[in-house]
Amino acid sequence: MSSSDRFIEIMGLMFQDGGDPRIAGRIFGLLIIEGRELSLQQISERLGVSRASVSTNARQLAKRGAIRLTAHAGDRQDFYELNNFPSVDVLGEMAERMTRQAQAVREFIEPIRQENEPAAERVEDLSRAFGHAAEVLGDWATKLRNDQTNQRGHE
Amino acid sequence: MSSSDRFIEIMGLMFQDGGDPRIAGRIFGLLIIEGRELSLQQISERLGVSRASVSTNARQLAKRGAIRLTAHAGDRQDFYELNNFPSVDVLGEMAERMTRQAQAVREFIEPIRQENEPAAERVEDLSRAFGHAAEVLGDWATKLRNDQTNQRGHE
DNA sequence: TAGTTCGTTCAGTAGGTACTGAACGAACTG
DNA sequence: CAGTTCGTTCAGTACCTACTGAACGAACTA
Incomplete structure (x- = not known):
């Protein structure tokens, strides 16, 4: 083998x-x-x-x-x-997933606030964490794409 | 419910x-x-x-x-x-996993080079991508930790 | 000592996927 | 037209893992 x-x-x-x-x-x-x-x-x-x-x-x-x-x-x-830059596209997909999760969690914040105010704060934190993750992943993908485009351009 | x-x-x-x-x-x-x-x-x-x-x-x-x-x-x-900052620790774990994967892939570069030089280049790219991922995730975790520590410190 | 209350481990099971093979529609050839 | 070669879909299976229940050791109490 x-x-x-x-x-x-x-x-x-x-x-x-x-x-x-x-x-x-x-x-x-x-x-x-x-x-x-x-x-x-x-x-x-x-x-x-x-x-x-x-x-x-x-x-x-x-x-x-x-x-x-x-x-x-x-x-x-x-x-x-x-794909030319598989990591870029995979990161983009991950970013989208994080965005979906942030959104899904966000929808629980207000309903939970009615039942349990401090819990709502923690859920909001989680939603922000997902949102932040989506942002970082998106930026990262952009940076990677630029790096690789320039690298290829110099060949 | x-x-x-x-x-x-x-x-x-x-x-x-x-x-x-x-x-x-x-x-x-x-x-x-x-x-x-x-x-x-x-x-x-x-x-x-x-x-x-x-x-x-x-x-x-x-x-x-x-x-x-x-x-x-x-x-x-x-x-x-x-945990106080669950996302920080989870990111750290992800970073470690990426490091392991980078290492696992790196070990194939030279053996494959003997069989198929251009393929070895692509495998090396993949290993670098994992390594880079580990780095970004680690930095991100560090940044998050600092942000949150400061935020709490001002309360 | 025997009995209780923990957490863990492990064999067994139930449930859910990954994968196959067969059937199919589409696009083509003769 | 029938026959071939594609890719996809779908029912069935084979496998795998998540989960349970029971058994166990540790730490304690009486």
């Missing part, structure tokens, strides 16, 4: 550790190793998993911004490849 | 959504609402779950820094309460 294969498995375990499907991590790892677009079929064969799983998980990864779907005229196949 | 109870359930679902046990989120939510220390037994009764589950999940939350274990002379019970 090559180091590349082991790396792919490690990525699977990292994803699993974070509560995501192992296959998603393997797809991500494979696309890092290959560095080029692969068809859904190729991914399926290379990883030894069903096309159904690849379809589901690759779309999930694309939604998160880690990889992207590509297409070619005259070819019905879906290709997937590593 | 009160707004506080609904809030506790929402926290459970948020944790579940993030890949953590629902009970952990409920404990966290309960301690936010109560704003004081509760014994393991009290948490168990209030949430309607076994002491075993509370034991396991509360220790997990304490390990992550979201809550903390407290004790009193002459009382064998374990009490848990919200």
Whole structure:
């Protein structure tokens, strides 16, 4: 088993550790190793998993911004490849999630204030923490994008 | 069902959504609402779950820094309460995890370079991304801690 | 000593996902 | 038209983990 294969498995375990499907991590790892677009079929064969799983998980990864779907005229196949700056897109997704959570928590502040004033203060703190997290993540993503754009521009 | 109870359930679902046990989120939510220390037994009764589950999940939350274990002379019970700055500790934990991941990935760079030079570059990028993430999270935690310490100090 | 009250551990279970295989629609070819 | 090759969907399964209940050790009391 090559180091590349082991790396792919490690990525699977990292994803699993974070509560995501192992296959998603393997797809991500494979696309890092290959560095080029692969068809859904190729991914399926290379990883030894069903096309159904690849379809589901690759779309999930694309939604998160880690990889992207590509297409070619005259070819019905879906290709997937590593996004240019996967970390940027993943951070953006995390920021959105934090925003949603901040909003969800915020809706409880006033109702809880009717029942328990000090508790409402703590809930408000939590909502602010989520909001702040969203902000920091968003800024970070922006900074990363600029850094990487400049770096590439100098090549 | 009160707004506080609904809030506790929402926290459970948020944790579940993030890949953590629902009970952990409920404990966290309960301690936010109560704003004081509760014994393991009290948490168990209030949430309607076994002491075993509370034991396991509360220790997990304490390990992550979201809550903390407290004790009193002459009382064998374990009490848990919200940490002063839960977000700070949670960020610190995340930073540590990123550091571990950066390290785990870094170990693959050279072996992969032997097999596939360009792939090694991409793996190195990933390792740097994790390392950078750890750094940003650490800085953020430090900044938060200072902000909050100052804020409290002025009260 | 025996009995109580803690928290923890662990085997077992229930519930929920990850994954598969089969069926399907769409887009194409001959 | 039938046949092929795509991707997706969905029912079924296999697995995994969250949770429980029981058993246990520790620390205490009587």
